[in-house]
Amino acid sequence: MITLYDVDASGNCHKVRLFLSLLDVEYASRPVNLMEGEHNLAPFLQMNPFAQVPVLVDGDVLVRDSQAILVYLAQQYGNQDWLPTHDPNGMAQIMAWLSTAANEVARGPNDLRLHYKFGRQLDLAAAGQTCERLYGIVEQQLQASDWLVGDHITIADIAVYPYIALSPEGQIDLVPYPGLRQWLERIQALPGYVGMPGMYSAAEQ
């Protein structure tokens, strides 16, 4: 049985929960109490010295970092559609978006949500500029195509999805980005889709 070391309010954990659900793979969620600092205690640090969720344990395999977990799950339980390991260009295009998830998405919409929802003090102007650039690039891609890479969903979409879907909690207006909103709705319509509180919903617009 797979165990996911998990936090309900975390978008990085959500992307793993979402992918497991889309793959219809069973797992047990093991909540980690960030408020009480469980992630800074030795048992958790042995799994992830960076003291961050998510961590996934599958038998003898332990993977930290949400992007790495998506790669593992796609290889272990998915098919070439999610991560085309036989296609060097397709792989590279997907890896570029995984890198965007860990960088621009983390420093843009994730940071704005940390500030407005959780009160984290940070450089709001820098986070706003990162968002503006990121959303412009994502919108341009999604005006040209239904998905971030190629003609079907891949783990690139799953990696980038949660914090953009959580834009309302970061006080980010999605009205100027119709292509992006349609992409959110496309993902939300997938069989097996699971969301989390605070995410964009077309019905609430």
Ligand SMILES: N[C@@H](CCC(=O)N[C@@H](CS)C(=O)NCC(=O)O)C(=O)O
């Ligand atoms: N690059 C990591 C980032 C993980 C991350 O930032 N996790 C947050 C929750 S979303 C965390 O564990 N924070 C604990 C802390 O900052 O003390 C990933 O994608 O998994």
